[in-house]
Amino acid sequence: xxxxxxxxxxxxxxxxxxxxxxxxxxxxxxxxxxxxxxxxxxxxxxxxxxxxxxxxxxxxxxxxxxxxxxxxxxxxxxxxxxxxxxxxxxxxxxxxxxxxxxxxxxxxxxxxxxxxxxxxxxxxxxxxxxxxxxxxxxxxxxxxxxxxxxxxxxxxxxxxxxxxxxxxxxxxxxxxxxxxxxxxxxxxxxxxxxxxxxxxxxxxxxxxxxxxxxxxxxxxxxxxxxxxxxxxxxxxxxxxxxxxxxxxxxxxxxxxxxxxxxxxxxxxxxxxxxxxxxxxxxxxxxxxxxxxxxxxxxxxxxxxxxxxxxxxxxxxxxxxxxxxxxxxxxxxxxxxxxxxxxxxxxxxxxxxxxxxxxxxxxxxxxxxxxxxxxxxxxxxxxxxxxxxxxxxxxxxxxxxxxxxxxxxxxxxxxxxxxxxxxxxxxxxxxxxxxxxxxxxxxxxxxxxxxxxxxxxxxxxxxxxxxxxxxxxx
Amino acid sequence: xxxxxxxxxxxxxxxxxxxxxxxxxxxxxxxxxxxxxxxxxxxxxxxxxxxxxxxxxxxxxxxxxxxxxxxxxxxxxxxxxxxxxxxxxxxxxxxxxxxxxxxxxxxxxxxxxxxxxxxxxxxxxxxxxxxxxxxxxxxxxxxxxxxxxxxxxxxxxxxxxxxxxxxx
Numbered sequence: 001x002x003x004x005x006x007x008x009x010x011x012x013x014x015x016x017x018x019x020x021x022x023x024x025x026x027x028x029x030x031x032x033x034x035x036x037x038x039x040x041x042x043x044x045x046x047x048x049x050x051x052x053x054x055x056x057x058x059x060x061x062x063x064x065x066x067x068x069x070x071x072x073x074x075x076x077x078x079x080x081x082x083x084x085x086x087x088x089x090x091x092x093x094x095x096x097x098x099x100x101x102x103x104x105x106x107x108x109x110x111x112x113x114x115x116x117x118x119x120x121x122x123x124x125x126x127x128x129x130x131x132x133x134x135x136x137x138x139x140x141x142x143x144x145x146x147x148x149x150x151x152x153x154x155x156x157x158x159x160x161x162x163x164x165x166x167x168x169x170x171x172x173x174x175x176x177x178x179x180x181x182x183x184x185x186x187x188x189x190x191x192x193x194x195x196x197x198x199x200x201x202x203x204x205x206x207x208x209x210x211x212x213x214x215x216x217x218x219x220x221x222x223x224x225x226x227x228x229x230x231x232x233x234x235x236x237x238x239x240x241x242x243x244x245x246x247x248x249x250x251x252x253x254x255x256x257x258x259x260x261x262x263x264x265x266x267x268x269x270x271x272x273x274x275x276x277x278x279x280x281x282x283x284x285x286x287x288x289x290x291x292x293x294x295x296x297x298x299x300x301x302x303x304x305x306x307x308x309x310x311x312x313x314x315x316x317x318x319x320x321x322x323x324x325x326x327x328x329x330x331x332x333x334x335x336x337x338x339x340x341x342x343x344x345x346x347x348x349x350x351x352x353x354x355x356x357x358x359x360x361x362x363x364x365x366x367x368x369x370x371x372x373x374x375x376x377x378x379x380x381x382x383x384x385x386x387x388x389x390x391x392x393x394x395x396x397x398x399x400x401x402x403x404x405x406x407x408x409x410x411x412x413x414x415x416x417x418x419x420x421x422x423x424x425x426x427x428x429x430x431x432x433x434x435x436x437x438x439x440x441x442x443x444x445x446x447x448x449x450x451x452x453x454x455x456x457x458x459x460x461x462x463x464x465x466x467x468x469x470x471x472x473x
Numbered sequence: 474x475x476x477x478x479x480x481x482x483x484x485x486x487x488x489x490x491x492x493x494x495x496x497x498x499x500x501x502x503x504x505x506x507x508x509x510x511x512x513x514x515x516x517x518x519x520x521x522x523x524x525x526x527x528x529x530x531x532x533x534x535x536x537x538x539x540x541x542x543x544x545x546x547x548x549x550x551x552x553x554x555x556x557x558x559x560x561x562x563x564x565x566x567x568x569x570x571x572x573x574x575x576x577x578x579x580x581x582x583x584x585x586x587x588x589x590x591x592x593x594x595x596x597x598x599x600x601x602x603x604x605x606x607x608x609x610x611x612x613x614x615x616x617x618x619x620x621x622x623x624x625x626x627x628x629x630x631x632x633x634x635x636x637x638x639x640x641x
Contacts, residue, residue, distance in 0.1 A: 006615065013622055020629070065615040099633045109626045116619050125616045132623045139630030145637040154634075178588065196588030199581075 005060050005067040008046050008075060009115050015042040016108035023101025032100035033090055039104045040086040047079040057469060063183060066121040073319055073466035074118035074246040081238040081326050082111045087441035088334035089231035091341060097145060110136035114243040123172045123182040126247050133243060134161050137236060141228040153227025160220045168207025174200025184255035191258045201259050211244035212300045214270055215277040225293035230340060233289055234333035237296040242322045245303055249315060253470060260310050267307055268399055274301030275406040283413045288336055289346050295372060298410060299325055305403060306387045309394040315467035317386035320460055324379035324452050331368030331445035334438055335361045342432055348417055353426025358434055362421050364442040369414040371449045374407040379452035483523055490516030503549055503560035511542035525597035528605060
């Protein structure tokens with residue numbers, strides 16, 4: 001047993017507990033901003049520590065929790081996502097009426113759940129990690145007590161999320177019944193392609209696809225993205241999705257290897273529906289958070305395309321895409337929060353004149369959106385190139401072409417926002433305030449997106465190492 | 474003789490469980506549904522006893538019938554209304570739901586019939602609590618501790634959400 005492998009998870013949970021205690025000790029009407037800074041500093045520390053862990057490949061106990069470069073890569077995505085989210089949401093959290101300290105603490109616990117998911121090597125740990133993440137999100141989605149939309153979103157997310165967890169758990173019970181084990185390596189050893197095994201696998205995958213919001217499991221996403229507090233929308237779109245992806249990758253490539261014959265057909269169809277559906281519906285949205293919900297559905301569609309080429313280069317392309325997707329999301333949501341603070345609503349028309357009011361945020365928003373659309377020289381172009389070139393090599397030419405066409409169509413609604421930002425006059429004449437931490441988060445997102453786009457080598461190398469540590473192919 | 478008793482007990486318990494589960498869904502009064510759910514949980518714990526999972530059966534009664542069902546009744550009591558009529562309405566789309574459920578049922582039946590099942594030949598564990606405890610604190614330690622964190626998060630969330638609406 002090697003408890004030191006759990007250091008980063010334990011550190012995040014301790015940080016969360018520390019914040020709860022300090023929240024109790026602080027005077028009641030004192031601002032909780034200091035707790036936010038503490039959380040950000042702590043996460044930055046844990047992130048720095050995880051950088052030293054690359055190259056490790058070890059498990060705690062019977063291989064139920066494993067730490068390898070693959071898990072580390074995902075953990076770093078989550079840590080970066082939460083760090084940048086914390087940076088741009090200090091002002092937002094200060095606007096909450098109550099329980100600001102608990103907001104930070106719960107957010108950290110959700111990240112701990114995601115980190116456990118990335119390392120989980122058996123179905124029980126996967127389930128508990130998923131629940132830790134989603135139960136925390138149920139609470140956080142309904143955190144705006146004065147908004148009925150937020151409460152409604154929290155309620156809906158809880159009911160739909162519980163159903164999807166139940167489906168996942170039912171699938172786990174089938175797989176256990178067929179193989180007699182829930183550890184990934186053992187499942188792989190006993191796996192057969194009997195109907196029961198397929199049924200269980202299908203249920204588990206459906207549960208995970210729900211977390212990733214792929215069509216036809218996406219119906220929760222738009223309303224919940226719209227109703228949730230914006231930092232939570234950002235974490236749902238970055239964390240929940242990417243954590244589901246991490247579990248799916250490890251499960252499919254270690255436990256359910258014999259299932260891959262069935263896998264290709266289903267995933268290619270779901271990816272195609274998701275890319276088409278997400279893109280088409282996103283064009284009609286007038287609310288920026290709803291638009292981002294459909295856009296994130298489409299992005300998840302692009303990501304699972306990489307699963308089709310069942311080899312290290314496919315996994316690498318997915319990892320690469322997940323990282324740059326995270327950076328683009330940070331840029332977009334930081335801008336959304338700043339504009340919301342200025343206008344009090346989340347309509348796309350509120351972005352008019354942003355170029356005059358805050359040139360930096362206008363550039364960040366434009367670059368992030370174009371990165372999602374996959375326009376060179378932004379990072380999204382390199383990501384899509386990797387994903388689609390690997391599947392085309394595997395003979396999914398039609399899917400590659402479809403992805404290309406959908407990316408071109410998606411430029412329309414992304415540029416629509418950009419047009420509003422640059423062409424329209426500002427509708428409210430008052431000073432546009434951008435706080436310093438938000439500016440830093442936006443700048444990091446901007447620089448990272450451009451840097452990865454122009455010089456993708458180092459990140460691709462890192463993703464490659466991570467992918468190779470997973471694949472036993 | 475033993476086999477016969479076992480089989481009869483199984484069918485009785487299974488009938489109780491299924492009938493009460495159907496009742497939970499179809500009853501229009503929420504209190505009736507809650508009580509039937511407690512009965513359903515007890516039926517399941519009986520099935521656990523037949524499988525020689527004694528500890529699990531006890532936990533099932535304690536946690537599900539004892540805590541979950543009672544909590545629901547308490548919840549009903551605290552959100553009191555004049556009449557309990559129609560507090561648990563059916564779905565607005567009963568035919569569609571019935572078709573989907575029937576299809577799923579048929580699929581599961583086919584899957585069960587077509588899967589070659591392996592029967593374990595090993596004896597049931599005698600002293601289940603100690604075996605479970607050892608597993609929880611060794612192999613499944615991470616999941617166990619994470620479940621503790623999950624409970625903490627849920628507890629904080631329950632307090633925050635329950636107190637959320639009121640003014641300072």
